[in-house]
Amino acid sequence: MRRALLPLLLAVLGLAGAGLATHSLHRAASSALQRATEERLRGAGTTAARTLEQPGFTPDAAWLRSVVEANGLEGALLVDSRLRVVLDPVGPAARPVDLLRVDATRVRRALAGEPSLSLGWAIGEARVASAYLPVRHAGAVDQVLVLEGGEAYAARQADLDRALHLGWLLSACAALLTALVAWGWAAAERRQRELATRAARGAALAQLAATVSHEVRNPLGVIRGTVELMRERGRDRLGERDAEALEDILGEVARLRRLTDDFLDLSSDRPLAGMDLDLASFLDDAARAGRAATGLAIDVESPWGLHIQGDAGRLRQVLLNLVANAARAGANRVRFQAVAEAGRVRLDVADDGPGIPEAIRPRLFEPFATTREDGNGLGLAVSRRIVERHGGSLALLPTRPGATFRIELPQTEEAR
Numbered sequence: 001m002r003r004a005l006l007p008l009l010l011a012v013l014g015l016a017g018a019g020l021a022t023h024s025l026h027r028a029a030s031s032a033l034q035r036a037t038e039e040r041l042r043g044a045g046t047t048a049a050r051t052l053e054q055p056g057f058t059p060d061a062a063w064l065r066s067v068v069e070a071n072g073l074e075g076a077l078l079v080d081s082r083l084r085v086v087l088d089p090v091g092p093a094a095r096p097v098d099l100l101r102v103d104a105t106r107v108r109r110a111l112a113g114e115p116s117l118s119l120g121w122a123i124g125e126a127r128v129a130s131a132y133l134p135v136r137h138a139g140a141v142d143q144v145l146v147l148e149g150g151e152a153y154a155a156r157q158a159d160l161d162r163a164l165h166l167g168w169l170l171s172a173c174a175a176l177l178t179a180l181v182a183w184g185w186a187a188a189e190r191r192q193r194e195l196a197t198r199a200a201r202g203a204a205l206a207q208l209a210a211t212v213s214h215e216v217r218n219p220l221g222v223i224r225g226t227v228e229l230m231r232e233r234g235r236d237r238l239g240e241r242d243a244e245a246l247e248d249i250l251g252e253v254a255r256l257r258r259l260t261d262d263f264l265d266l267s268s269d270r271p272l273a274g275m276d277l278d279l280a281s282f283l284d285d286a287a288r289a290g291r292a293a294t295g296l297a298i299d300v301e302s303p304w305g306l307h308i309q310g311d312a313g314r315l316r317q318v319l320l321n322l323v324a325n326a327a328r329a330g331a332n333r334v335r336f337q338a339v340a341e342a343g344r345v346r347l348d349v350a351d352d353g354p355g356i357p358e359a360i361r362p363r364l365f366e367p368f369a370t371t372r373e374d375g376n377g378l379g380l381a382v383s384r385r386i387v388e389r390h391g392g393s394l395a396l397l398p399t400r401p402g403a404t405f406r407i408e409l410p411q412t413e414e415a416r
Contacts, residue, residue: 041147045133053135061090077146110144151282258379279338279345282308285316289316343410352401392410
């Protein structure tokens with residue numbers, strides 16, 4: 001997790017720097033645009049005002065309309081000192097000024113001889129850029145020329161504002177994406193560490209199991225031989241309770257022997273007896289053994305002609321483990337279903353029992369993972385190890401109801 005924090009921190013700092021740079025560029029561009037707008041409006045207004053000040057010039061609506069069109073304006077007004085319209089290219093004259101359209105304060109400033117510009121103020125949702133220029137006759141200001149740039153002049157500023165907002169939005173999305181990537185990286189790294197730790201623990205456990213199994217097998221053989229000899233020699237003299245005690249000892253010896261065999265399979269210590277197996281016949285044999293051992297109904301669905309290479313005894317052990325687990329879980333029927341797919345054989349072992357509890361699923365194939373008080377939790381771990389040693393895989397499918405295990409094995413070259 002700590003390794004993911006540094007790139008995440010650097011990414012956040014980089015995004016913050018990019019955001020500040022975007023904001024600075026926006027301010028610089030806004031200032032430049034404002035200066036250009038001021039110069040454009042001031043130039044158009046100064047030229048028009050000088051024309052109005054020429055002796056003998058009589059303006060009309062057509063002339064004012066030409067000023068509007070030539071400078072790309074939205075409108076223009078000629079206003080007198082009483083705030084009445086003298087000339088309007090699109091409306092009647094000799095009417096009071098619409099104070100929602102014209103800034104009376106700026107008109108008064110212009111009548112005092114001070115030109116001014118209003119940039120970016122709004123009427124409703126319409127952004128307005130306007131210029132107020134004094135018009136002199138006989139040396140005195142008696143009229144004000146109002147030029148309205150309107151949305152045409154303010155649109156570029158709106159575009160800049162939208163670009164800034166988009167930039168911040170993209171930066172936020174990039175920050176979120178970076179955080180998600182860093183979180184995913186950290187989660188993947190954590191999973192890798194967990195898998196590595198689990199693998200190391202499993203390897204150490206397997207090695208320990210193999211060592212213990214080798215050490216235990218010989219004493220178990222001695223115990224079994226001694227008990228069997230005692231049973232044979234004392235057959236006529238042993239009481240019923242003594243005979244039952246000897247049988248119990250032999251049963252426990254057999255159980256311990258099976259446990260040591262599981263440990264050895266888990267440690268991959270025992271060699272595999274590879275042979276060509278006709279899958280349909282092999283599954284029929286395993287089904288008969290499973291029926292005899294558990295009493296479950298076992299159906300087999302397998303096309304003829306599929307062959308695999310493997311140790312028949314070990315692979316049968318895998319199937320019988322799955323059948324036994326189904327029986328202990330309360331299933332009544334098991335189905336072996338095999339198909340060939342892309343050079344591999346896919347074998348599903350499905351039962352109609354209650355299924356695997358969610359709590360145990362993540363560690364289902366780990367050694368000693370079990371929900372039964374009398375279970376050792378080695379069956380599925382050993383089964384997966386046997387299948388993997390055959391170049392295949394064993395997995396639990398997310399099916400309901402019941403449990404379905406999928407075994408995949410390489411299909412032999414001769415049968416393809």
